[in-house]
Amino acid sequence: MKGISTVCRLLTIIPCMLCTGAQASAMPHMVQQTSISDPYAVAVEAQQHYDAGMEAVATDPERAHALFAKSAELYQLLADVPIANGELNYNLGNAWIQAGDSGKAIAALLDAQLLLPGDARVAASLTHARALVESGSSTSHSTAPLDRAAAWWSWLSPSARGFTAAGMWTALWLVVAYGVWTRWNARLPWRTVITSLAFTAAVVTGTCVADAVRTTLHPPGVITSETTVARKGNGEGFAPAFSEPLKRGMEFTLIEARPQWVHVRLPDGQSAWVRSGDAHIAGAWDTDRTASSL
Amino acid sequence: MRHFMRTLRFWIPQVLALAVSVCALAGDVAFDLSPLQGWAGTPAVLKITVRDGTTIADPVLPHVDGLDFVLQSGRQTMNSMQVINGRVTRDNTTVLNVLITPRTAGKFTIPPITIDVDGVQHSSGPLTFSSLKSEAGDLLKVQVVTDQPTLWEGQTVNATLRIEVKPYQSREHRVTLREGDMWQFIDLEKCEFGPFQPRMRELLQSNQRPQGREALVDGQSMLVYEITAPLTMGAPGVPDYSDVRIVWNYPSRLTANQDFFGRSELSVSATRPITADAANSGIEVKPLPQDGRPSDFGGAVGSFSVEATAKPLAVGVGDPITLTYRITDTTGGGQLDSVGPPRLDAPALTEDFRMPTAPLAGSVQGNTKTFTQTLRPTAESVREIPPIAFSWFDPETGRYETAASKPIALSVSAVERLTTDAILGGKMAPIQSAPALVATAGGLSANASVTPAIVQSRPVGALSWPRVGAALIIPPLACATVLLMRRRRDRRLGDRGWAQEQGARQRATARARTGAGAEAVQSYIADRLHRPSGTVTRAEASRCLRAAGADDALQQHVEEILSRAERARFAAPGAAPTATTDDAARAVSCIASLDRLNWRAARAGTGGAE
Numbered sequence: 001m002k003g004i005s006t007v008c009r010l011l012t013i014i015p016c017m018l019c020t021g022a023q024a025s026a027m028p029h030m031v032q033q034t035s036i037s038d039p040y041a042v043a044v045e046a047q048q049h050y051d052a053g054m055e056a057v058a059t060d061p062e063r064a065h066a067l068f069a070k071s072a073e074l075y076q077l078l079a080d081v082p083i084a085n086g087e088l089n090y091n092l093g094n095a096w097i098q099a100g101d102s103g104k105a106i107a108a109l110l111d112a113q114l115l116l117p118g119d120a121r122v123a124a125s126l127t128h129a130r131a132l133v134e135s136g137s138s139t140s141h142s143t144a145p146l147d148r149a150a151a152w153w154s155w156l157s158p159s160a161r162g163f164t165a166a167g168m169w170t171a172l173w174l175v176v177a178y179g180v181w182t183r184w185n186a187r188l189p190w191r192t193v194i195t196s197l198a199f200t201a202a203v204v205t206g207t208c209v210a211d212a213v214r215t216t217l218h219p220p221g222v223i224t225s226e227t228t229v230a231r232k233g234n235g236e237g238f239a240p241a242f243s244e245p246l247k248r249g250m251e252f253t254l255i256e257a258r259p260q261w262v263h264v265r266l267p268d269g270q271s272a273w274v275r276s277g278d279a280h281i282a283g284a285w286d287t288d289r290t291a292s293s294l
Numbered sequence: 295m296r297h298f299m300r301t302l303r304f305w306i307p308q309v310l311a312l313a314v315s316v317c318a319l320a321g322d323v324a325f326d327l328s329p330l331q332g333w334a335g336t337p338a339v340l341k342i343t344v345r346d347g348t349t350i351a352d353p354v355l356p357h358v359d360g361l362d363f364v365l366q367s368g369r370q371t372m373n374s375m376q377v378i379n380g381r382v383t384r385d386n387t388t389v390l391n392v393l394i395t396p397r398t399a400g401k402f403t404i405p406p407i408t409i410d411v412d413g414v415q416h417s418s419g420p421l422t423f424s425s426l427k428s429e430a431g432d433l434l435k436v437q438v439v440t441d442q443p444t445l446w447e448g449q450t451v452n453a454t455l456r457i458e459v460k461p462y463q464s465r466e467h468r469v470t471l472r473e474g475d476m477w478q479f480i481d482l483e484k485c486e487f488g489p490f491q492p493r494m495r496e497l498l499q500s501n502q503r504p505q506g507r508e509a510l511v512d513g514q515s516m517l518v519y520e521i522t523a524p525l526t527m528g529a530p531g532v533p534d535y536s537d538v539r540i541v542w543n544y545p546s547r548l549t550a551n552q553d554f555f556g557r558s559e560l561s562v563s564a565t566r567p568i569t570a571d572a573a574n575s576g577i578e579v580k581p582l583p584q585d586g587r588p589s590d591f592g593g594a595v596g597s598f599s600v601e602a603t604a605k606p607l608a609v610g611v612g613d614p615i616t617l618t619y620r621i622t623d624t625t626g627g628g629q630l631d632s633v634g635p636p637r638l639d640a641p642a643l644t645e646d647f648r649m650p651t652a653p654l655a656g657s658v659q660g661n662t663k664t665f666t667q668t669l670r671p672t673a674e675s676v677r678e679i680p681p682i683a684f685s686w687f688d689p690e691t692g693r694y695e696t697a698a699s700k701p702i703a704l705s706v707s708a709v710e711r712l713t714t715d716a717i718l719g720g721k722m723a724p725i726q727s728a729p730a731l732v733a734t735a736g737g738l739s740a741n742a743s744v745t746p747a748i749v750q751s752r753p754v755g756a757l758s759w760p761r762v763g764a765a766l767i768i769p770p771l772a773c774a775t776v777l778l779m780r781r782r783r784d785r786r787l788g789d790r791g792w793a794q795e796q797g798a799r800q801r802a803t804a805r806a807r808t809g810a811g812a813e814a815v816q817s818y819i820a821d822r823l824h825r826p827s828g829t830v831t832r833a834e835a836s837r838c839l840r841a842a843g844a845d846d847a848l849q850q851h852v853e854e855i856l857s858r859a860e861r862a863r864f865a866a867p868g869a870a871p872t873a874t875t876d877d878a879a880r881a882v883s884c885i886a887s888l889d890r891l892n893w894r895a896a897r898a899g900t901g902g903a904e
Contacts, residue, residue, distance in 0.1 A: 039749035040744075040746050040748075040749050042749075043744045043748055043749050044744055046744075047741060047744040050741060078749055082751075083749055083750070083751050084751040084752065085747075085748055085749065085750060085751060085752055086752065087742035087743075087747075087748050088742075088748050088749065090741070090742055091741040091742055091744075091748070094738055094741055095741075097738060098738075115752065121739045121742075124737070124738070124739060125738055125739070128737060128738055166765040169765065169766070169769055170765070170768075170769045172769070173769030173770055173772065173773045174769070174772075174773075176773050177772060177773040177776040177777075180773065180776055180777045180780055181776055181780055183780075
C-alpha cells in the first residue's frame with residue numbers, strides 16, 4: 001500500500017508538468033499566410049547573395065552592402081511567410097547585421113533565440129548586433145520580479161534545464177520503481193532521495209515554466225524603424241512620452257498590445273506606447289503568444 | 295664719569311637678570327646614578343632629568359674599559375601646570391635613561407657625561423661606580439650527564455642537562471622556597487642551553503618547565519632540574535659544554551608585606567645573579583677505530599637498515615629513473631642529521647648508469663632519512679640497479695657494519711638516437727614552440743547551412759509536445775508496470791489457485807491440438823476449479839458446468855468428448871477410435887466456450903478452492 005500511495009502522489013505531479021509542457025511548447029500558429037511557391041529556392045538565393053557579399057566585402061564594400069541587403073530581404077520574405085525556423089532567423093539576423101540594420105537584426109535574432117534557446121551562435125550574433133546599436137545599452141534589464149529571478153537561473157540554458165528536469169523526473173521514477181520492486185526493504189534513505197529528486201525536478205521545471213510565462217506574458221521586442229516617437233497613449237493624439245525619439249535597436253518588453261500600438265517597457269523601467277509597425281515583437285508568428293499578452 | 299657709573303649701575307643688573315633668565319630657559323639638568331654598587335653583568339641606571347628644556351640632544355657617553363653604556367630608546371616627558379594665588383607655574387620634565395653595565399667586578403670612575411639642552415652644555419661631573427662578582431659557590435651547579443661515561447665519536451645518546459640549585463632559606467622568616475618558586479628566578483633570557491636549546495624551546499612553547507626534585511648532593515639538600523635531549527658526540531676527547539650557561543637571580547632577601555585583606559605575605563625583595571657553566575661529568579669520547587673501516591663508510595654511527603626503490607622500472611636508454619634510498623635508524627634515536635648519503639660511485643652502478651655528480655641532500659622524516667637520485671641507463675643491456683651498500687659503526691658491538699639494498703630489476707628498451715649531423719644537416723624538422731591560440735571574442739559566425747529543413751517551421755525550443763509527453767508519461771508508466779509485475783508475482787506466489795487458473799486456456803488449447811482433446815478439457819476444468827490435474831470426473835465436470843451456467847449444448851458437447859475418451863481408454867487394444875483433426879477442433883472450440891463460463895460460481899457450487 002505504501003508503494004501504491006507513493007506512486008499515486010507522484011502521479012499527481014504529471015498534470016502540473018503537462019501544463020508546463022503545454023505552455024513551453026505551444027505550437028506556432030501562422031498569423032498571416034504569404035504564399036511562396038519554392039521557399040527553398042528563395043533561401044538558396046538569399047544565401048548565395050550573402051556568400052557573394054562576404055566575397056566582396058574586402059574589395060567592394062558598397063556592392064557587398066547591396067548584396068547583404070538583398071540577402072536579408074530574401075530571408076525576410078521567408079520569415080514573413082511566416083516560417084518559424086531558428087536557423088532561418090539566425091541567417092536573417094546575420095544578413096541584417098551585414099546590411100547595417102541593427103534593429104531588424106536584433107528582431108530576427110530575438111526570434112531565433114526563442115526558437116533555438118541556448119544556441120551559442122545566436123547569442124554571439126545577438127551580442128554583436130546589440131553592440132552596433134547607437135545607444136550601446138539597448139539590452140533590456142527589467143525590474144520585474146520574475147525577470148530578476150530569471151537572472152539566477154539564466155546561466156543554465158533552457159534546453160539544459162529541460163534535460164536536467166527530465167533526468168531528475170526519470171531518476172525519481174526509477175527510484176520509486178526500485179522501491180516498489182524491493183518492497184522498500186533496501187537500506188536506502190527513500191524519503192530523502194525521493195524528496196530530493198522531486199524537489200530538484202520541480203525547481204528546475206519551475207524555472208522552465210517561469211521562462212515560458214515570462215516570454216509569453218512579456219515577450220521581448222525591439223524598435224526597428226530609424227526613429228520612433230514614443231507616446232503616452234495609443235494614438236498620435238497623445239503627447240510624446242520622452243523628449244527624444246526612440247532609436248532603432250532599442251529593446252523592450254511588451255506590456256500590452258492594442259490595434260496598431262504596443263505598450264512597451266524600456267530598459268530603464270519607463271513605459272511608453274509605440275506604433276506596432278515601428279517595432280518587432282519576438283515570436284510574432286505565434287498568435288497564442290501575442291494574444292496572451294493582450 | 296658720573297653718567298658712566300650711572301649707566302653701568304643700570305646695565306649690570308639688566309645683564310645679570312638676562313643671564314639668569316637664559317640659564318633658566320636653558321633648563322635644569324640632574325644626573326642620578328643608581329645603584330652605585332651592583333653585580334657584574336647587571337646594569338645600573340643613570341637617570342638624566344631635564345626640566346624646562348626645549349631642544350634636548352642625546353647625551354655624549356664616555357668610553358670606559360669594563361663598562362657598557364647604552365642609551366635607552368624613548369624619553370619620558372611630563373608636563374604639569376600649577377596655579378597658586380593666580381600665579382601660573384608650568385613644569386616640563388624630560389627623563390633619559392642610560393644603562394651602564396659592568397662586564398667585570400671592580401671600581402669604575404665614569405668621566406663627566408655631557409648633554410646639550412637648548413644650546414647649553416650640562417655635565418654630570420665624575421661618577422664612581424663599583425661592581426661585585428656574584429659567586430655561585432655551592433648555590434648552583436650545572437653538568438651534562440649521560441648513561442655511559444665512554445662514548446664513540448659521532449654516537450648519539452640521550453644526554454641530560456642537570457641543574458642543581460640550593461633552595462633559598464630565610465632564617466628570619468623560617469621559610470624554604472620550593473622547586474616551583476625557585477624556578478621562577480631562573481633568568482631564561484640570559485641562559486644559554488647550547489645543544490639543549492631546542493628541547494628547552496619546546497618546553498617553553500608548550501608552557502612547560504623541567505620538573506624539579508629535591509635530592510641530597512654531597513650532603514646538601516638541592517633542587518635538581520633535568521633537561522634531556524639527544525646529543526651527538528663530536529671530536530674525540532672530553533666534550534666541551536662551555537656554551538651551556540645558566541643564570542639564576544638567586545633570592546637574597548624576603549620581605550613580609552600585607553596584602554589587600556591585611557594578611558601577611560612574603561615576597562622576594564632582593565636577588566643577586568649567579569651564573570654557572572656546565573661541567574663535564576666525566577664523559578669521554580673515543581675515536582672510531584681504523585681497523586675494519588669500510589671504504590664507503592661516511593661517518594654514520596648507530597644501527598641502521600637500508601632499502602632502495604626505483605620508479606619507473608620500464609624505461610628507454612637515457613630516460614630518467616628516480617632512485618629512492620632510505621636509511622632507517624633501527625635504534626629509534628632518530629638523530630639522522632649527521633648521516634651522509636650512500637656511495638653511488640661503485641663501478642657496478644657508474645658503468646650502467648649516468649647520474650648527477652652533485653652531492654645528495656637527504657630529508658629526514660621520523661627515524662628515516664631519504665635520499666633520491668636520478669639515474670639514466672646507458673645501454674639497453676642494463677637489467678637491474680645493483681645493490682647499493684651503506685656502512686656504519688655500531689657502538690653497541692664496537693664494529694663496522696655494512697648493509698646493501700636489494701637489486702631492482704629494470705626493463706630498458708632501445709631508443710632512436712639522432713646524430714648531430716642529422717640534426718645540424720636539417721634532416722630534422724626545426725622545433726618551433728607552438729604559439730598558444732587565443733580565442734577572440736565577438737564577431738559573427740557562419741550562417742546555418744541552407745537545406746530544405748531551414749524553410750520548415752519547427753517547434754519552439756527543445757520542449758516539443760512529443761518530447762514533453764514522452765518524458766512525463768514514460769517514467770511513471772514504467773513504474774506502474776513494475777508495480778503490476780510485482781503484484782502479479784506476489785499473487786502468483788501467494789495464491790496457487792489463481793496461478794493455476796492463469797494460462798489454463800492456452801495450455802488446454804495446446805494440449806487439445808496434440809490430439810488429447812478429452813484430457814485437455816478435463817485439465818482445463820480442473821485448472822479453473824483450482825483442483826489438481828486429473829482429479830475431475832465426468833460427473834463432477836457435468837455438475838460444475840451446470841453450476842457455471844453452461845447451456846445444454848455445451849454440457850452435451852463436453853459429455854460427448856469425455857465419454858468418447860473414456861470409451862477409448864477402456865476399449866480393447868486395436869478397437870479404440872483414433873483421434874481425428876475434427877476431434878481436436880471440437881475440443882478447442884469446446885475449451886473456448888468453457889472459457890466464457892462463470893467459474894467463480896462453479897467453484898462456489900462445488901466447494902472448490904476459492
